[in-house]
Amino acid sequence: MKSxxxxxxxxxxxxxxxxxxxxxxGPSDEEYVLVNNKCQCVTVTSKxxxxxxxxxxxxxxxxxxxxxxxxxxxxxxxxxxxxxxTFVYRLSELCKNCEPIEIDLGGAIHQxxxxxxxEEPQTCYxxxxxxxxxxxxxxxxxxxxxxxxxxxxxxxxxAQ
Numbered sequence: 001m002k003s004x005x006x007x008x009x010x011x012x013x014x015x016x017x018x019x020x021x022x023x024x025x026g027p028s029d030e031e032y033v034l035v036n037n038k039c040q041c042v043t044v045t046s047k048x049x050x051x052x053x054x055x056x057x058x059x060x061x062x063x064x065x066x067x068x069x070x071x072x073x074x075x076x077x078x079x080x081x082x083x084x085x086t087f088v089y090r091l092s093e094l095c096k097n098c099e100p101i102e103i104d105l106g107g108a109i110h111q112x113x114x115x116x117x118x119e120e121p122q123t124c125y126x127x128x129x130x131x132x133x134x135x136x137x138x139x140x141x142x143x144x145x146x147x148x149x150x151x152x153x154x155x156x157x158x159a160q
Contacts, residue, residue: 034062035094039124041067042094064091069126076124077133077152087125132157 035044043065048058068087075081098118100111127133134149134157151157
C-alpha cells in the first residue's frame with residue numbers, strides 16, 4: 001500500500017513538473033514556451049511580470065497566441081472538402097504531454113505519461129510540417145487512369 005501511495009505521489013510530482021516546464025523563447029529572455037502546437041497553430045508562453053497592485057510582487061502572466069488559418073479545410077488532406085468554420089481549442093488538450101518519461105521509484109524504473117487520452121487523434125487545422133500528408137490524384141499512364149498519392153507537404157515526405 002505504501003509503495004502504491006509513493007508511486008502516486010511521485011507521478012503527481014513529476015506530472016506537475018511537466019506541466020510547468022518549458023523552454024526559454026530567447027537566450028536572455030525570461031519568457032518560457034509551454035506549448036507550441038503547430039498542428040492547431042497555438043503557442044502558449046508564460047513569464048513573471050510585476051504586479052499592477054503591488055510592484056514589489058511578481059505574478060505569472062500567460063500569453064496564448066492563436067493563428068486561425070482562414071482557408072483551412074474540414075479535412076486538410078482533401079482540397080475539395082468544405083472550409084472549416086469551427087475551431088475548438090481546449091487548453092487541457094493542448095498542454096497534455098503524451099511522451100512517456102522514465103522515473104525512478106525506490107530503485108525501480110517506471111514509465112509514466114501525463115496524458116490519459118493519447119490514443120485519440122488530434123484535430124489539425126493546418127499541416128504539421130513534420131508529418132507527410134498525401135492525397136490521391138488521377139494520373140493517365142499508358143492510356144489507363146490510375147489513382148496515385150501526391151504529396152501535399154513534399155518537404156516532409158521526401159528526403160533531401
